[in-house]
Structure formats: structure tokens, C-alpha cells
Amino acid sequence: MSTTPATPASSLDGPSSRSARLLPADPTLRRAGLLVALNALGNGLYFPLGVLYFTRIVGLDATAVGLGMTVAGVVGVAAGVPAGRAADRWGARQVGSWLWGACGVATAAYPLVHSYAGFLAAVICGTGLQMASRGVQGAIYADVLPAQTRVEARAYLRTVTNVAMGVGGAFGAIALQLDTRGAYVTVILINAVTFWAPALMVRRLPLAPHALERAAKSSGTATVDRWRAARDLPYLTVTALNAVLAVQYTLVEVGLPLWIVERTEAPRWTAALLTIVNCSLVALLQVRVARRASRVPSAVRAMGWSGLLLGAACAVYALSAGLSPVWAVLALTVGAVVQVLAEVLSAAGGWTLGYELADARVHGVYQGVFGAGMSAGMMAGPALVTVTAIQHGTAGWAALGVLFAAAGLAVRPAVRWAERDGEWRGETSGPSAL
Structure with a gap:
């Protein structure tokens, strides 16, 4: 756990600002924000039309494309821990640069795909590398951001990501409207560039003082067990619970559009409305919430409340079935607002616990494990939501809500276990406040 003393001023605030500014005072965070914005802009451009390019332009079967993307996701989850191990060995900035550069190469190869075998090779490399980079x-971030404001800084970066992806999506819609090979290829190549630029920029991010101090202390000391995270049962338990809560991200993307079309009287454009509500409120709330969940006790409370709020959101979504179109839209919107509150709480709590319960000497493999858990939860989400809510209606939503609530409340005993087990890291924390 971090032992760096907190500073009175936030890295997101200027000399006279009392709230998060558009441009933070910390120059490293500004550079990281630019890096993230470029990559998110490219992703936002590409995501709305990626599948359509391979089906409409290349001519591949939609089911086969979906299967290939699933295989690529599994490869990405499996690669998360080895990628983290590589980051510990050769440096996170160096490995991140390699991964993003390779993602750019794989993405730039998409216009060369003319067969299913070529598609599999390209998408496994592109998607797998991108997921491994999480x-x-x-x-x-553990190495370049000040430890005492790291969670708040990640909230700022998430806000930047949401805004940039929204802007990219708007321009991606133009390519969709044109619906020509030239438009699709242009977007793909722009997306490739938005991997290459961050790959060059990340190497120039300076290490934070605590990372420099840790590197100096580690020289000449006993060898660290660099695979410990893969056997750290308390940390793996927290990771698994966070993965369950991560299923919520697939609700807006997959679950709610299917629910709206198949089970409610709400118009189809309601799915777009809920996406706008989600992105807008996350951008408004994430930094503020992160400031209140930057310590382990507050992060545990945030995760608990997140699970309960997700359960409540599931109940509201279930009520939308059978209502008139106007009332269905209203119920779905209320549910989406409740879910956003849960989302920003779980994101902030997850960041804090992912860092504070890790061995700071080997952040790479620990963050690889935590990121792989997130990816696994998001991969399992569409199938889980479909077999519960979509297939079984109210009973399915109830089962999903209970799962979310149980996962959020189970974080507290899991963190207690992790804190009791923390002596092997050489930590000297005070009594637990849990």
C-alpha cells in the first residue's frame, strides 16, 4: 500500500481553483490526458463501424466475425498477466509503447484483409494486444502519477476518454453514412495513427518521485517474486468481485438495446438516449466521486454502494416492461441514472483497491491481473445479461441484481482478508478502518 504522504492540493486543481479544471496543473497528467485523448478519439471513430467493415466491405459472415472477435478477446485476457510481467521486467512505459505500436500495425493491416484467415490473424493481434495493454x-499510471492523487487523476483520464470517444463516434457516423470502402479505410488508418502517436509519447512521461525512490531501493535487494499476484488469493478475490461489477458496462452496450427492442414498448432511439445519459453523467461525476474514494475504507464503501445501486437499477429496468412508451422511456432513463451512480462508484473504488492492495514493487503483474479480470467480466457480460434478463425478463433482472449486490457487499470481507495477508509485502499499515 502507498505510504506517500498526501499533499494538500489536488493535481487536477490550479493555484486558485476549487474544482477540477479542463487542463490539470500537473504537466505529467496533461501529457497523459493528451495521450489518452488521441487513442480514445481513434477508438471512438472505429468502434461504430469495425464490424460493418468486415461484414459489408470485406464480405465476411457476421456470426463468424463475432466468433473471431470473441477469440481475440480471450487471447487478450490471457495475455494480460504476461504483459504485466514484461512491464515489471523492462518498464511499463517501454512495454506500453511496444504494445500500442504493435496495435497500430495490426490495425493498419485491416484494409489488407480479404479472407477469414486474414481477419482472424489481424483481429487477434489487434484486439488481443489492445486488451493486454490495459x-x-x-x-x-502507477509509475508516473503521484500516489496520493492517482485515483483522482485516473478519473480525470476516464472523463477525457469518454469525451474523446464521443467526438470520435460523431465523426465515425459520417463514415457510416457515406458507407464506402474509402470512408471505412480512412477511419481504420486514422485509428492506427492514434496508436502510434501515444506509443511515441508514453516513453517521455517522467517517473513520479515514489517510482524513482522504489527503483533505487530495489537495486541490490532480494529478488521479488514477480508472479506473486497470480497466487495472491485475497487480491484475486477482490479482482473477481470487481470483474462481476464490470459486467454492468455491457448493459448499456448490449443488454439494454436488446431489452428495449424485445421486451418494452419504448422506441428504439431510447438506446441512444441512454448512451448519451451514461456518457454525459460519467464525465460530470467521475472526478468528484473519485476524490471521495481514494482510500481503502472509502473505496470499500463505494464498491458496496455500487452493488446495491446496480441491484436497484436492474429492478427499475425490469419495471419498464409492459409500460406505455412514454413511461417505459422514463423508467429506463431513471434506471440509467442509477446505474451511472453505481458505475462511477465502482470505477473509483476499483482503481483504489487495485493499486492499494498490490505489491508496489511489481505493479505491472498486479495491474495485469486486475486488468485481465476487468476484461473477463466485460467479455462474459453479453452472454450473462442475455441468459438472465433478456431470456427470463423480471426474474432474470432479479437474479442479475442479486449478483451485483452480493459482489459489492462481498468486497469488504475480501479486503479485510487482503489486509491481514499484507504482511508478506512488508507493509506496516495501521489498524484497518473497515
């Missing part, structure tokens, strides 16, 4: 990103 844990490495966490390790980069």
Missing part, C-alpha cells in the same frame, strides 16, 4: 496502462 493492465500495462495501470502500471504506467
Whole structure:
């Protein structure tokens, strides 16, 4: 756990500002924000049309494309821990640069795909590398951001990501409207560039003082068990519970559009409305919530409340079935607002616990494990939501809500276990406040 003393001023605030500014005072965070914005802009451009490019332009079967993307996701989850181990060995910034550069190469190869075999090779490399880079990103943030404001800084970066993806999505809609090979290829190549630029920029992010101090202390000391995270049962338990809560991210993308069309009288455009509500409120609330969940006790409370709020959101979504179109839209919107509150709480709590319960000497493999858990939860989400809510209606929503609530409340005993087991890290924390 971090032992760096807190500073009175937030890295997101200027000399006279009392709230988060558009441009933070910390120059490293500004650079990281630019890096994240570029990559998110490219992703936002590409995501709305990626599947359509391979089905409409290349001519591949939609089911086969979906299967290939699932295989690529599994590869990405499996690669998360080895990528984190590589980050510990060669440096998170260096490995992150390699991964993003390789993602750019794989993405730039998409226009060369003319067969299913070529599609599999390209998408497994592109998607697998991108998913593997999530844990490495966490390790980069652990090394370059001040420990005392790291969670708040990650909230700022998430806000930047949401805004940039929204802007990218708006321009991606133009390519969709044109619906030509040239438009699709242009977007793909722009997306490739938005991997290459961050790959060059990340190497220039300076290490934070605590990372420099840790590196100096580690030289000449006993060898650290660099695979410990894969056998750290308390940490793995917290990771698994966080993965369950991560299933919520697939509700807006997959579950609610299917629910709206198949089970409610709400118009189809309601799915777009809920996406706008989600992105807008996350951008408004994430930094503020993160400031209140930057310590382990407050993070545990945030995770508990997140699970309960997700359970409540599931109940509201279930009520929308059978209502008139106007009331169905209203119920779905209320549920979406409740879910956003849960989302920002779980995101902030997860960041804090993912860092504070890890061995700071090997953040790469720990963040690789945590990122792999998140990826696994998001991969399992569509199937889980379909077999519960979509297939069984109210009973399915109830089962999903109970699962969310149980996972959130189970974080507290899991963290207590992790804190009791923390002596092997050489930690000297005070009595637990849990």
C-alpha cells in the first residue's frame, strides 16, 4: 500500500481553483490526458463501424466475425498477466509503447484483409494486444502519477476518454453514412495513427518521485517474486468481485438495446438516449466521486454502494416492461441514472483497491491481473445479461441484481482478508478502518 504522504492540493486543481479544471496543473497528467485523448478519439471513430467493415466491405459472415472477435478477446485476457510481467521486467512505459505500436500495425493491416484467415490473424493481434495493454496502462499510471492523487487523476483520464470517444463516434457516423470502402479505410488508418502517436509519447512521461525512490531501493535487494499476484488469493478475490461489477458496462452496450427492442414498448432511439445519459453523467461525476474514494475504507464503501445501486437499477429496468412508451422511456432513463451512480462508484473504488492492495514493487503483474479480470467480466457480460434478463425478463433482472449486490457487499470481507495477508509485502499499515 502507498505510504506517500498526501499533499494538500489536488493535481487536477490550479493555484486558485476549487474544482477540477479542463487542463490539470500537473504537466505529467496533461501529457497523459493528451495521450489518452488521441487513442480514445481513434477508438471512438472505429468502434461504430469495425464490424460493418468486415461484414459489408470485406464480405465476411457476421456470426463468424463475432466468433473471431470473441477469440481475440480471450487471447487478450490471457495475455494480460504476461504483459504485466514484461512491464515489471523492462518498464511499463517501454512495454506500453511496444504494445500500442504493435496495435497500430495490426490495425493498419485491416484494409489488407480479404479472407477469414486474414481477419482472424489481424483481429487477434489487434484486439488481443489492445486488451493486454490495459493492465500495462495501470502500471504506467502507477509509475508516473503521484500516489496520493492517482485515483483522482485516473478519473480525470476516464472523463477525457469518454469525451474523446464521443467526438470520435460523431465523426465515425459520417463514415457510416457515406458507407464506402474509402470512408471505412480512412477511419481504420486514422485509428492506427492514434496508436502510434501515444506509443511515441508514453516513453517521455517522467517517473513520479515514489517510482524513482522504489527503483533505487530495489537495486541490490532480494529478488521479488514477480508472479506473486497470480497466487495472491485475497487480491484475486477482490479482482473477481470487481470483474462481476464490470459486467454492468455491457448493459448499456448490449443488454439494454436488446431489452428495449424485445421486451418494452419504448422506441428504439431510447438506446441512444441512454448512451448519451451514461456518457454525459460519467464525465460530470467521475472526478468528484473519485476524490471521495481514494482510500481503502472509502473505496470499500463505494464498491458496496455500487452493488446495491446496480441491484436497484436492474429492478427499475425490469419495471419498464409492459409500460406505455412514454413511461417505459422514463423508467429506463431513471434506471440509467442509477446505474451511472453505481458505475462511477465502482470505477473509483476499483482503481483504489487495485493499486492499494498490490505489491508496489511489481505493479505491472498486479495491474495485469486486475486488468485481465476487468476484461473477463466485460467479455462474459453479453452472454450473462442475455441468459438472465433478456431470456427470463423480471426474474432474470432479479437474479442479475442479486449478483451485483452480493459482489459489492462481498468486497469488504475480501479486503479485510487482503489486509491481514499484507504482511508478506512488508507493509506496516495501521489498524484497518473497515
